[in-house]
Amino acid sequence: MRAEDPAIFADDAPASRRRRRSLAPLRMLLPFVARYRGTVVLALIALVIAAGATLAVPQAVRRMIDYGFTSDSSLMVNQYFAMLVVIALLLAAASAARYYLVTWLGERVVADVRTAVFDRIIGLSADYFDRARSGELVSRLTADATQIKATVGSSVSVALRNLVLGVGAATLMVVTSPRLSALVLLAIPVIVLPLVGFGRAVRRRQRAAQDTLAEASAFAAENIGGIRILQAFTNEPFASRRFRAAVEDAFQAACVSAAARAALTFVALFLIFGSVVAVLWYGANEVLAGRMTPGTLGQFVLYAVFAAGALGQISEVWGEVQQAAGAAERLAELLDEQPAIAAPAAPVPLPEPARGAVAFENVTFSYPARPAEPALADFNLQVEPGETVAVVGPSGAGKSTLFHLLLRAYDPQAGTIRIDGIALPDADPRAIRQRIAVVPQDTLIFTGTIAENIRYGRPEASDDEVRAAAAAARVAEFVTAMPDGYLTRVGERGVTLSGGQRQRIAIARAILRDAPILLLDEATSSLDAESETLVQQALEGLMRGRTTLVIAHRLSTILSADRIVVLDRGRIVEQGTHRSLTAEDGLYARLARLQFEVDAELRAGHRAAVGRGAAGG
Numbered sequence: 001m002r003a004e005d006p007a008i009f010a011d012d013a014p015a016s017r018r019r020r021r022s023l024a025p026l027r028m029l030l031p032f033v034a035r036y037r038g039t040v041v042l043a044l045i046a047l048v049i050a051a052g053a054t055l056a057v058p059q060a061v062r063r064m065i066d067y068g069f070t071s072d073s074s075l076m077v078n079q080y081f082a083m084l085v086v087i088a089l090l091l092a093a094a095s096a097a098r099y100y101l102v103t104w105l106g107e108r109v110v111a112d113v114r115t116a117v118f119d120r121i122i123g124l125s126a127d128y129f130d131r132a133r134s135g136e137l138v139s140r141l142t143a144d145a146t147q148i149k150a151t152v153g154s155s156v157s158v159a160l161r162n163l164v165l166g167v168g169a170a171t172l173m174v175v176t177s178p179r180l181s182a183l184v185l186l187a188i189p190v191i192v193l194p195l196v197g198f199g200r201a202v203r204r205r206q207r208a209a210q211d212t213l214a215e216a217s218a219f220a221a222e223n224i225g226g227i228r229i230l231q232a233f234t235n236e237p238f239a240s241r242r243f244r245a246a247v248e249d250a251f252q253a254a255c256v257s258a259a260a261r262a263a264l265t266f267v268a269l270f271l272i273f274g275s276v277v278a279v280l281w282y283g284a285n286e287v288l289a290g291r292m293t294p295g296t297l298g299q300f301v302l303y304a305v306f307a308a309g310a311l312g313q314i315s316e317v318w319g320e321v322q323q324a325a326g327a328a329e330r331l332a333e334l335l336d337e338q339p340a341i342a343a344p345a346a347p348v349p350l351p352e353p354a355r356g357a358v359a360f361e362n363v364t365f366s367y368p369a370r371p372a373e374p375a376l377a378d379f380n381l382q383v384e385p386g387e388t389v390a391v392v393g394p395s396g397a398g399k400s401t402l403f404h405l406l407l408r409a410y411d412p413q414a415g416t417i418r419i420d421g422i423a424l425p426d427a428d429p430r431a432i433r434q435r436i437a438v439v440p441q442d443t444l445i446f447t448g449t450i451a452e453n454i455r456y457g458r459p460e461a462s463d464d465e466v467r468a469a470a471a472a473a474r475v476a477e478f479v480t481a482m483p484d485g486y487l488t489r490v491g492e493r494g495v496t497l498s499g500g501q502r503q504r505i506a507i508a509r510a511i512l513r514d515a516p517i518l519l520l521d522e523a524t525s526s527l528d529a530e531s532e533t534l535v536q537q538a539l540e541g542l543m544r545g546r547t548t549l550v551i552a553h554r555l556s557t558i559l560s561a562d563r564i565v566v567l568d569r570g571r572i573v574e575q576g577t578h579r580s581l582t583a584e585d586g587l588y589a590r591l592a593r594l595q596f597e598v599d600a601e602l603r604a605g606h607r608a609a610v611g612r613g614a615a616g617g
């Protein structure tokens with residue numbers, strides 16, 4: 001989707017709204033966690049020690065109440081307090097260790113998940129990106145992954161700690177006073193049943209909140225990406241309104257989710273502590289009747305508070321774990337995505353040395369997004385090694401589609417495409433792409449230095465090779481005038497460079513890549529005469545000795561091509577040289593009259609003006 005048509009946003013539903021109730025999606029994390037078994041075991045040990053130390057506290061408290069205060073010997077009191085200090089020390093050390101280990105695990109796992117998801121995304125083929133929205137993918141990599149970090153790095157450990165503590169406290173409650181415990185047992189269904197119901201509602205609302213947030217992120221990413229177009233169309237108020245609406249939706253969804261969670265917390269805390277008060281009241285009467293010591297009641301109440309607190313905390317993090325299950329599901333969907341185009345089990349190696357022969361044989365292809373409309377129909381074209389073929393034709397004729405198919409972004413539904421005699425599906429797509437250099441119409445410039453941007457053509461190239469490519473592509477001409485030379489930083493997408501400069505960087509990349517086949521999509525944006533001459537010279541250097549398919553927009557390119565192929569609606573309608581095709585007076589002649597001659601006239605006019613200016617100066 002393009003930045004200039006944000007209206008499409010409104011019609012887009014989020015990629016998936018499947019609702020699942022279970023925690024099963026969290027299973028995807030198992031292989032990631034299993035890599036760090038040692039840490040998991042250490043964390044569990046720390047967890048059990050901390051829980052054990054906590055559970056020892058009420059024992060010490062009972063002794064203190066029953067014997068400590070009544071005994072004449074102050075030695076006993078000292079002993080119990082010393083015991084409490086040791087317990088506190090153990091508790092503190094084990095809790096700190098558990099905190100560190102579990103946080104480490106959370107950070108580690110989420111780093112691994114992020115890397116795995118990113119690797120998977122960049123390995124997917126073009127048809128996936130025809131459907132997907134980059135903003136939403138980024139939101140999954142950031143927001144969803146963070147959610148999982150919170151879960152693995154804290155919620156799960158809180159839940160586990162409270163589970164151990166809760167079970168331990170409950171057992172010790174029974175040991176301390178079976179009668180009071182029976183009373184508590186009666187209260188449990190009263191507590192648990194409403195919690196389960198509320199938990200479901202919370203989960204549903206949280207996934208909704210997360211989905212709306214991803215919507216807002218996708219919208220922001222698209223519009224910031226296309227900020228210049230957005231501003232040029234003065235669509236700021238419109239975009240602002242749309243974003244505000246998306247953010248408000250996210251806010252509303254978050255509020256609903258928070259309200260549900262607040263209600264859950266209210267119900268949980270009130271029911272739990274209400275029950276404790278009831279039990280305490282009963283126990284107090286038992287003590288007054290002399291059926292129980294005050295220390296035992298104190299111990300029981302402490303265990304009950306621990307058990308209740310544990311249950312309360314579990315109910316609180318339960319929502320977070322549910323939320324993480326939603327996030328894990330979204331990431332698992334990405335990890336399960338299979339690229340439509342992958343290397344065969346036993347790829348056929350491309351012949352060495354490369355010759356650069358290209359053949360389209362009876363190729364019929366329609367884009368997956370538009371299956372009824374063939375972009376190429378029964379298309380045949382043989383390009384000899386070293387030959388330059390100019391492809392011309394009206395907009396939408398299928399010119400760029402030829403490039404997509406050669407690069408194996410898509411597979412045709414019928415026919416075969418060969419490079420050096422090997423059918424593309426038989427080879428490794430990466431091996432094919434390594435034989436091809438692309439100079440696109442719009443050069444993608446990354447944030448970084450000019451040298452880094454050129455090196456994109458072949459990351460392992462040496463500094464000298466980068467410099468040589470830059471010189472051949474006439475990049476050197478403008479780089480030497482820049483304050484930091486090749487180390488000058490260019491803004492995101494090259495906003496600090498002119499169109500001609502960006503094109504020359506693209507050419508330098510292709511020169512550095514040094515591939516036998518060159519796919520050149522000439523820029524339509526007109527350059528001034530001087531830039532154009534420089535770009536033209538750079539291109540001539542690049543095309544020499546390579547098989548070149550060029551989507552041509554300039555007369556000079558067409559005149560220097562060995563052959564011109566005229567495409568219309570996915571078929572070749574004419575072939576020949578400029579001279580023969582002009583004589584035919586068909587589609588080419590019409591296009592040439594409309595486009596190329598106008599170009600030539602403009603240039604002639606421009607040169608005359610420059611000449612006059614020079615003469616006058």
Ligand SMILES: Nc1ncnc2c1ncn2[C@@H]1O[C@H](COP(=O)(O)OP(=O)(O)OP(=O)(O)O)[C@@H](O)[C@H]1O
Nearest residue numbers: 130367369370375394395396397398399400401402
């Ligand atoms: N990713 C895509 N999904 C669906 N249809 C597509 C896709 N890309 C191109 N098309 C359609 O395929 C047809 C051929 O497009 P192609 O980009 O090859 O034309 P072109 O000759 O390069 O046009 P232009 O000169 O305007 O760039 C067009 O009808 C176009 O709308």
